[in-house]
């Protein structure tokens with residue numbers, strides 16, 4: 001079995017690569033590097049990649065992930081988040097392959113008074129959320145065998161995400177101001193990679209497509225997440241001195257794109273499918289920071 005992993009240099013891609021290795025022959029593709037470099041928005045290059053690799057499974061974490069930048073670069077976001085998954089799904093349909101794709105909590109807005117389930121109505125408030133939802137719909141409309149994993153607030157020890165930014169600033173002794181009126185399901189990229197493998201191993205690939213919420217169990221505001229992360233980082237010596245963490249309203253931290261205030265996803269359907277619970281936010285954060293610590297020792 002041959003597995004094609006796109007976006008192999010991205011945050012999730014770098015956590016998927018070691019975990020998907022045992023599933024068969026793993027072929028990785030990045031924009032500019034490796035054996036199969038490919039600009040996935042180039043139609044000819046994309047078809048060439050698929051023709052050469054002939055994957056049985058395509059795992060696609062590649063995306064336009066700049067939430068604020070998407071507001072101004074709509075066409076570029078649409079190519080990666082809408083056109084690309086549609087193309088991958090069409091190829092999978094025509095070649096009997098399976099597509100694993102990632103979507104986002106930003107397809108929702110408002111608050112149902114509980115965690116969002118897969119059956120809840122979507123209502124994205126940003127261009128990013130709209131293009132990701134359009135990608136989901138293109139996959140569903142294709143009839144391809146596909147798993148769409150909606151995740152949220154993805155973090156890791158790699159540069160360029162909320163956790164590494166917070167820990168980096170706290171380690172430099174800088175006090176923090178963090179938004180406390182957005183509540184979500186922070187999810188470690190390592191946990192999501194593990195969930196991806198468990199879903200693939202569950203043998204569920206007979207249905208045409210299935211959408212699952214793939215997040216850590218629990219809910220925190222960005223402020224509470226920062227507090228928890230800095231406390232755990234202090235315990236591990238990744239941060240040497242406590243820093244002040246001030247809760248602020250979203251209005252005090254203006255951003256180009258609107259974010260949902262309630263981003264909590266319910267992972268129950270995924271847990272039922274794979275037959276075991278997903279990690280809690282605290283368990284996953286602890287594991288991430290332990291791995292971070294072991295690399296810096």
Ligand SMILES: NC(=O)c1ccc[n+]([C@@H]2O[C@H](COP(=O)([O-])OP(=O)(O)OC[C@H]3O[C@@H](n4cnc5c(N)ncnc54)[C@H](OP(=O)(O)O)[C@@H]3O)[C@@H](O)[C@H]2O)c1
Nearest residue numbers: 007009010011012031039040062063065102104151153154
């Ligand atoms: N990050 C979050 O908080 C979050 C939350 C919810 C859902 N998600 C979803 O989770 C998935 C993974 O996110 P992530 O955090 O791992 O994103 P990421 O770190 O930004 O990785 C995205 C990858 O896509 C690649 N890419 C972008 N444009 C490309 C192009 N034209 N050709 C080839 N590759 C291209 C990037 O390549 P380069 O390395 O060359 O730029 C990068 O490796 C995405 O579907 C995202 O929408 C993320």
